[in-house]
Amino acid sequence: MDTKTICLGALALGEASGYEIRKMFEDGPFAHFAQAAYGSIYPALTKLAEDGLVTCKSETQEKRPDKKVYRLTPSGWDHLEQALQSKIPSEDKVRSDTLFILFFTEWQRPDWIARVVDARIDHYRSILDGMQHCIDREAAEPAHNCASASQKLVRGFGHAVYRAAHDYLVENRDAFIAAAGQRRTDGREAAE
Amino acid sequence: MDTKTICLGALALGEASGYEIRKMFEDGPFAHFAQAAYGSIYPALTKLAEDGLVTCKSETQEKRPDKKVYRLTPSGWDHLEQALQSKIPSEDKVRSDTLFILFFTEWQRPDWIARVVDARIDHYRSILDGMQHCIDREAAEPAHNCASASQKLVRGFGHAVYRAAHDYLVENRDAFIAAAGQRRTDGREAAE
């Protein structure tokens, strides 16, 4: 999925500005499985407007910089539909500096490894808390219930995966720390 | 982690050519949490050699193109160690076209959603089988036991996460399919 398609997807949830789209990928509903930076979003929106897939109305607000609100056109909906159904999706791409570091645990100090693992556990915990909070709020206030069935299912997927990751790290925290410091990075021990 | 650091990490497991490094990120030990393309690897290795972090010996083979085998220098080991311990690692980045598609399940056909979900279940199953096969082989033949303790822990992490992902999709397959086709992409239903 390129940035243009990703922007169409964001706009399928309702009209939005470039800034608001960015937030959807930072904090919002797409945060855990898609990303887009300003440097990609703004040119993408310009291109989409040129191609007639979105319209742009400029809201000249007092007390704020101008806000350009984008909205899907019928042609934009078609385009999104095509993109979603075009082919069996490619494999997920995961980049985890944490796992890269932990892969080399033996070459590193136990206290450093402890910090990395603990930071990651905290991170997962805060994500899980955030998701749970979201679920609870929707249960309490049906008015706030904006997520569709499939959006809840996707969120449930994320929850299940983060839960597994969290639990595994908690269970194996001490094993990681025990593995640390068993080798030095002077290369003399490298297997060849 | 930039491509240079990633290449240093790959070479920490032993000397290798650019092609072999690529394979480590496609199939091998790093496959599930790091990526690097040829277009990044070859320039990175050239740069690393210029900076004295790796050495390169050209193996002129008969019956094969020349093979450039790279190996870490002591300075390269230092550099890798610095990179691993420099700061608390940034957040994981996940891009999943599958989840992006499933997020919009309501707008799509049930049979298409079934194909996407089933393909993903198969995919997870084959990954899990591969990991299990790897674990079994190491248990049977201690000679093949090349993974260190932390490398096994990282693999265990992957296994736990993929298992959770697989199980969730199996459990919720029918719910996804039931959610499909509830809306059309003509935009008239979009909440604004």
Add this chain to the structure above:
DNA sequence: TGCATGTATATCGGTTCGATATATTTTAAC
């Protein structure tokens, strides 16, 4: 024989990221 797959290096265009610039308002702290 022919064709796909595997081994191996390399490059090029296009996409994307990350940081930064600019400017104003709201919130928080002291």
Add this chain to the structure above:
DNA sequence: GTTAAAATATATCGAACCGATATACATGCA
């Protein structure tokens, strides 16, 4: 009450990165 920080908002630029492709020979297998 003032000042600092964070949020709102658009935009750009260089560096990094990906994906596809070119080249070339070997191997396997139908």
